[in-house]
Amino acid sequence: MPKGRGLYLSLPWDRAVVPDEEERFADAVRREAALLRASGLSGETRVVSFAVGGGDPLALSARGLGSLLRGVEAEFSFANGCERTCEGAVRSFGAVKLTALREAGFDRICMKEADGEGPERIAAAARGAREAGFPTIALDLPLDGKERGLLDGSVVDWRTIDHVSLREPRGAAPSEGEWVRRYRRAAARLEESGIKRYEITHFARPGKRSRALRLLHAGGDVIGLGPGALTSVGPMRRRNEDDPIRYGERLREGILPVREEEHLDNAARALERLFLGLRRSGGVDPRTIGRGLCPDRSPLPEEAIARLIEGGFLRGRGGRIFLSERGIVRADRIAVELLP
Amino acid sequence: MSTTETDLSRTRNFCIIAHIDHGKSTLADRILEKTGTLGKREMRDQVLDNMDLERERGITIKSHAIRIDYRDPDGGAWRFNLIDTPGHVDFSYEVSRSLAACEGALLVVDAAQGIEAQTIANFYLAMEHGLAIIPVINKIDLPAARVEAVEAAVADLTGEARERILRISARTGEGVDDVIRAMAERIPSPAGDPDAPLQALVFDSDFDSYRGVSVYVRVVNGTVRAGDRILFVSNGAEFAVDEVGILRMKRVPRGVLSAGDVGYLLAGIKRVRDARVGDTITRVSSPAERPLAGFREPKPMVFSGLYPADPGMYEALRDALDKLRLNDAAFVFEPETSNALGFGFRCGYLGLLHMEIVQERLEREYGLDLVGTVPNVVYRAVMKDGSVIRVENPRDLPSRGDLAVVEEPIVDAQLIVPSEYMGSVMKLLTEKRGEQTAMEYLEPTRVLLRFRLPLGEVVLDFYDRLKSATRGYASYDYEHVGFQASDMVRLDVLVNGDPVDALSVIVHRDKAYAWGRQLTRRLKKLIPRQLYPVAIQAALGNKVIARETVPAFRKDVTAKCYGGDITRKRKLLEKQREGKRRMKQVGSVHIPQEAFLAVLRVDDENE
Numbered sequence: 039m040p041k042g043r044g045l046y047l048s049l050p051w052d053r054a055v056v057p058d059e060e061e062r063f064a065d066a067v068r069r070e071a072a073l074l075r076a077s078g079l080s081g082e083t084r085v086v087s088f089a090v091g092g093g094d095p096l097a098l099s100a101r102g103l104g105s106l107l108r109g110v111e112a113e114f115s116f117a118n119g120c121e122r123t124c125e126g127a128v129r130s131f132g133a134v135k136l137t138a139l140r141e142a143g144f145d146r147i148c149m150k151e152a153d154g155e156g157p158e159r160i161a162a163a164a165r166g167a168r169e170a171g172f173p174t175i176a177l178d179l180p181l182d183g184k185e186r187g188l189l190d191g192s193v194v195d196w197r198t199i200d201h202v203s204l205r206e207p208r209g210a211a212p213s214e215g216e217w218v219r220r221y222r223r224a225a226a227r228l229e230e231s232g233i234k235r236y237e238i239t240h241f242a243r244p245g246k247r248s249r250a251l252r253l254l255h256a257g258g259d260v261i262g263l264g265p266g267a268l269t270s271v272g273p274m275r276r277r278n279e280d281d282p283i284r285y286g287e288r289l290r291e292g293i294l295p296v297r298e299e300e301h302l303d304n305a306a307r308a309l310e311r312l313f314l315g316l317r318r319s320g321g322v323d324p325r326t327i328g329r330g331l332c333p334d335r336s337p338l339p340e341e342a343i344a345r346l347i348e349g350g351f352l353r354g355r356g357g358r359i360f361l362s363e364r365g366i367v368r369a370d371r372i373a374v375e376l377l378p
Numbered sequence: 379m380s381t382t383e384t385d386l387s388r389t390r391n392f393c394i395i396a397h398i399d400h401g402k403s404t405l406a407d408r409i410l411e412k413t414g415t416l417g418k419r420e421m422r423d424q425v426l427d428n429m430d431l432e433r434e435r436g437i438t439i440k441s442h443a444i445r446i447d448y449r450d451p452d453g454g455a456w457r458f459n460l461i462d463t464p465g466h467v468d469f470s471y472e473v474s475r476s477l478a479a480c481e482g483a484l485l486v487v488d489a490a491q492g493i494e495a496q497t498i499a500n501f502y503l504a505m506e507h508g509l510a511i512i513p514v515i516n517k518i519d520l521p522a523a524r525v526e527a528v529e530a531a532v533a534d535l536t537g538e539a540r541e542r543i544l545r546i547s548a549r550t551g552e553g554v555d556d557v558i559r560a561m562a563e564r565i566p567s568p569a570g571d572p573d574a575p576l577q578a579l580v581f582d583s584d585f586d587s588y589r590g591v592s593v594y595v596r597v598v599n600g601t602v603r604a605g606d607r608i609l610f611v612s613n614g615a616e617f618a619v620d621e622v623g624i625l626r627m628k629r630v631p632r633g634v635l636s637a638g639d640v641g642y643l644l645a646g647i648k649r650v651r652d653a654r655v656g657d658t659i660t661r662v663s664s665p666a667e668r669p670l671a672g673f674r675e676p677k678p679m680v681f682s683g684l685y686p687a688d689p690g691m692y693e694a695l696r697d698a699l700d701k702l703r704l705n706d707a708a709f710v711f712e713p714e715t716s717n718a719l720g721f722g723f724r725c726g727y728l729g730l731l732h733m734e735i736v737q738e739r740l741e742r743e744y745g746l747d748l749v750g751t752v753p754n755v756v757y758r759a760v761m762k763d764g765s766v767i768r769v770e771n772p773r774d775l776p777s778r779g780d781l782a783v784v785e786e787p788i789v790d791a792q793l794i795v796p797s798e799y800m801g802s803v804m805k806l807l808t809e810k811r812g813e814q815t816a817m818e819y820l821e822p823t824r825v826l827l828r829f830r831l832p833l834g835e836v837v838l839d840f841y842d843r844l845k846s847a848t849r850g851y852a853s854y855d856y857e858h859v860g861f862q863a864s865d866m867v868r869l870d871v872l873v874n875g876d877p878v879d880a881l882s883v884i885v886h887r888d889k890a891y892a893w894g895r896q897l898t899r900r901l902k903k904l905i906p907r908q909l910y911p912v913a914i915q916a917a918l919g920n921k922v923i924a925r926e927t928v929p930a931f932r933k934d935v936t937a938k939c940y941g942g943d944i945t946r947k948r949k950l951l952e953k954q955r956e957g958k959r960r961m962k963q964v965g966s967v968h969i970p971q972e973a974f975l976a977v978l979r980v981d982d983e984n985e
């Protein structure tokens with residue numbers, strides 16, 4: 039797990055708004071960051087990954103975005119070489135925006151494919167990002183059936199893409215069999231292109247794995263800013279007010295806009311580590327995880343592990359367990375089977 | 379003291395008997411009110427039903443005795459001992475005990491429903507005990523009351539002149555004064571000699587951990603007071619009496635109980651077993667020559683396995699069962715183990731309501747989470763060498779080789795049915811392997827049917843089926859009459875090839891195929907999908923007669939794990955883990971607890 043913490047700024051809009059509103063929002067975020075620091079939550083450790091997303095940051099004016107970033111940066115200390123990601127819709131990554139983002143210090147873009155955007159657009163955006171000098175280009179890809187045309191490489195040059203996240207499409211889920219077929223086909227194509235799976239739905243070239251995701255999946259500390267943002271520090275889980283207006287109001291009253299907060303016990307944290315760990319290519323160590331899950335601190339039940347290995351759902355190597363191809367498509371269920 | 383307060387000739391011991399819900403406890407309320415026994419503040423509906431379960435279910439489960447001191451309008455002083463009894467067939471032994479302590483009975487009949495099965499059964503029980511019977515038609519305030527017709531039928535049943543049948547409303551109190559007058563006039567005073575050696579009949583007992591066993595007695599001859607050394611005739615156990623007294627809403631100590639009295643005694647008795655209901659108590663120094671006629675001990679006929687949902691609660695379950703048994707002599711249990719359910723107990727009950735109540739008390743009063751298996755009746759396996767094995771658990775049915783014949787328990791049942799539903803009831807009875815023995819019209823539109831049928835067919839779902847076949851307008855009562863050879867076989871259930879002992883049932887061979895099909899189908903619905911497909915088979919011996927498959931769990935591929943999804947997913951998995959914990963594992967298959975009762979509802983499935 040990368041040392042340090044993650045920071046995520048969640049924006050409420052995915053289209054342009056009036057400058058006044060941008061300014062009000064930047065002010066609210068500044069207040070939130072300051073309150074977090076005052077509460078001690080921003081902590082000693084440095085920020086090693088910073089991401090802006092949720093809505094579409096590219097819909098903001100350059101001025102608005104700049105003022106937002108300055109507000110956050112003033113309250114947190116960033117490590118050298120901090121990963122800085124900007125998420126946005128494919129269509130928003132025009133040449134001007136890309137240059138501005140690069141100048142603002144972003145080194146990673148994550149393109150979210152909106153419905154109906156063809157491979158040509160993706161190919162163009164990826165090329166543009168390379169030309170603007172982005173070292174890492176990530177793509178979010180819904181398995182809606184159209185990914186097939188994309189993955190065959192005839193339009194998109196896969197060498198321009200470093201990181202791919204597969205996700206379920208909006209709308210009705212396809213049949214069980216179709217689902218698995220699409221996933222397996224996509225995974226195989228990506229592996230062929232040198233983009234390797236490091237988590238069930240995340241694939242990257244060597245050295246290009248997302249630090250933000252790795253923190254999340256390894257149970258690291260991640261602080262969320264903005265409406266609906268999620269914070270996970272140690273055993274604490276917190277979710278902000280979703281409504282941007284209430285979010286702003288609370289901050290003007292000088293109160294953190296927390297909607298829900300929960301403190302996990304050891305068993306709940308171990309359960310998180312188990313199902314998140316199983317999803318990762320590194321697998322989990324059944325001894326250490328089991329210790330948190332069982333009141334008597336015993337390892338995960340060997341009998342269940344043996345049964346799952348025999349059934350072809352798990353593989354064991356070097357004292358760790360990993361999901362097999364068969365297990366990958368039943369990950370959650372297997373986590374439950376493993377629970378004592 | 380007791381004989382000086384009121385003359386024995388002004389003592390009346392009686393119970394209130396009726397079909398379930400005909401208003402016994404409500405009539406007791408009115409009598410307690412009108413005799414000034416309970417003040418307004420103490421009064422509430424069915425005040426004698428003081429167990430939580432009784433209040434919640436609105437039924438009487440245990441008999442309750444209460445002493446009433448009454449001054450009539452002419453100034454005469456009376457002493458009444460009233461015993462309210464339960465109406466449900468499972469508790470009819472409570473009724474017979476209560477009858478043994480009395481000289482009279484109020485037979486209550488609902489004016490809208492008329493004579494029902496337990497009306498008849500309880501009437502004959504009271505007759506057998508030689509009691510004076512006062513027929514009372516209750517609920518005459520109901521718009522649906524059919525007072526004339528019901529009165530005619532009651533006159534027919536009891537042989538009582540119509541003018542002597544009382545018409546009352548226990549709800550409004552109308553006619554209750556007449557009941558009180560009739561109690562004084564028509565019930566004989568207790569015979570008995572206070573100067574003879576002590577003979578007291580134990581008609582009930584209960585236990586609390588503070589004072590031990592309270593023994594409820596009817597003193598037939600002699601007297602008993604604190605300090606006396608008493609002897610239980612059946613087992614020779616001796617105790618010194620600490621306290622005697624009468625029963626109000628609470629126990630009220632008195633100096634002495636003498637012939638004709640109903641009351642309690644405490645004698646440092648620690649085990650209910652030592653104070654068997656039906657036993658006779660006498661004095662050590664001057665014992666009576668003969669015990670009183672007791673009554674048959676209720677014998678459990680229905681058995682089922684009871685297991686803690688959490689295996690760690692085994693000891694707690696055992697303690698709770700031990701305590702329950704202290705207050706319920708009809709309930710028995712012994713340890714058993716099952717491959718699916720682990721360590722538990724085989725428990726014996728009088729019937730399904732009894733079973734339900736015991737399980738509910740365990741869950742509620744002792745906070746236990748239980749898995750029960752399908753109830754079965756007791757069978758007798760007659761072996762080729764002539765020996766007989768009592769089979770309380772289907773898996774104990776011996777294999778074909780040494781077995782000569784299996785006998786199943788048989789009951790004589792009486793059903794009262796509106797004639798319009800005769801057809802569907804006859805069909806049900808035939809399906810349940812019943813044989814009609816008699817039929818009689820009680821009223822032009824109501825028929826009394828007598829049937830002989832296997833108890834095993836009655837315990838499972840007979841009552842529900844009868845209710846739905848008659849829209850609730852039928853009642854039934856039954857009595858064990860013995861065992862009868864039948865072609866019974868054991869149907870086993872296998873999941874992924876592993877037999878699940880707790881799902882085995884004994885059924886008649888003719889029904890085995892239908893059961894097998896329905897049972898596997900029902901289990902298919904109850905067993906959730908798992909990582910593997912699950913094969914469910916029903917088998918007779920080695921022969922599989924039905925099979926169903928639960929397909930494997932639906933695959934989930936991409937469900938991403940971003941911030942919010944993590945918490946949501948964790949909560950989902952926690953819930954699934956909880957679900958898994960509540961299931962029992964056989965081989966690699968998780969079986970939910972409800973599945974162990976699946977057979978109970980087998981007949982509902984009409985696919």
Ligand SMILES: Nc1nc2c(ncn2[C@@H]2O[C@H](COP(=O)(O)OP(=O)(O)OP(=O)(O)O)[C@@H](O)[C@H]2O)c(=O)[nH]1
Nearest residue numbers: 398399400401402403404437438465517547548549
């Ligand atoms: N309308 C009307 N309802 C009555 C009368 N007597 C009793 N009830 C109602 O009938 C129902 C049953 O009354 P209970 O007194 O509990 O009957 P029970 O015979 O003691 O019942 P079990 O002890 O369960 O056999 C209750 O809802 C009473 O309120 C009556 O005279 N008129």
Ligand SMILES: [Mg+2]
Nearest residue numbers: 402403437438
């Ligand atoms: Mg009652």
